[in-house]
Amino acid sequence: MSSPLLGRWIGTIQGTNTGAVFAEFAEHNGRVSGVVHILDPELGLGVYVISTGDLDLGDIRLVLTPTTQTQMGHGVVTVLAHLVGPTEMAGEWRSSIGTSGSLLARKITTEPTGIASSNKKSVAVSKRTKVFISYSHRDNDWLERLRVHLRPLERDYALDIWDDTQIQAGTIWLEEIEKAIQSSKVALLIVTADFIASDFIADNELPCLLEAAKKDGAVIMSLIVSPSRFRSTSLSQFQAINDPSRPLINLPRGEQEAILVKVSEEIESVFGKA
Numbered sequence: 001m002s003s004p005l006l007g008r009w010i011g012t013i014q015g016t017n018t019g020a021v022f023a024e025f026a027e028h029n030g031r032v033s034g035v036v037h038i039l040d041p042e043l044g045l046g047v048y049v050i051s052t053g054d055l056d057l058g059d060i061r062l063v064l065t066p067t068t069q070t071q072m073g074h075g076v077v078t079v080l081a082h083l084v085g086p087t088e089m090a091g092e093w094r095s096s097i098g099t100s101g102s103l104l105a106r107k108i109t110t111e112p113t114g115i116a117s118s119n120k121k122s123v124a125v126s127k128r129t130k131v132f133i134s135y136s137h138r139d140n141d142w143l144e145r146l147r148v149h150l151r152p153l154e155r156d157y158a159l160d161i162w163d164d165t166q167i168q169a170g171t172i173w174l175e176e177i178e179k180a181i182q183s184s185k186v187a188l189l190i191v192t193a194d195f196i197a198s199d200f201i202a203d204n205e206l207p208c209l210l211e212a213a214k215k216d217g218a219v220i221m222s223l224i225v226s227p228s229r230f231r232s233t234s235l236s237q238f239q240a241i242n243d244p245s246r247p248l249i250n251l252p253r254g255e256q257e258a259i260l261v262k263v264s265e266e267i268e269s270v271f272g273k274a
Contacts, residue, residue, distance in 0.1 A: 003027035015101010132184035133163040136194035
């Protein structure tokens, strides 16, 4: 018989901090392993690995250690929870920096129709009208500057330009990302070493975006911000906005701004041809 904890879970945390939670668990002989994502509306996305995990007669104890890409500042998080039936759990959490609160989660018992099953031919593709921005939270300053240059497109053409800062607390954040990808005509990638290193982006965003480009004509644009292994990735098959050998951080401010203007012009061109 498989463990009741095995599989994927979604939920919310409340308390000192609030946010959405997505977790994927494995369990063997009472030992729990896996990865937990926490999306805090103020601090952004945190990714944690289960460094210690125990399941005993429905009681769960997890110690979550942040990965190197996490900058949320929560430190190590301890979760004490219990199963409420086969598909729900409830409990409390506390961090090594003194924050704490409660949590509720439920098991995903049906296959999602987007990210997890994007390789299925039966998936219906919605009309693509958005611009989806994919980035590492470590590059938030570049996101903000890019959005300044894209603001005229939102105002003058009513374009829907989406990034994960628009996810509201209490919503299922992975599903919100999934829906945004499914409805995006342009995927704009802020490419840095942190972006390339992100397991979440590599596992959950890029496969679906590449599939959309291949089968539904979505346009992938890469903005090269810092030196990285971009040329060694599958993204290199798509034309970058700027020369990968001359990333933005190596350029004077005026040249940086000119390339950001070029981004807005390229996006305008795509939707102008629609």
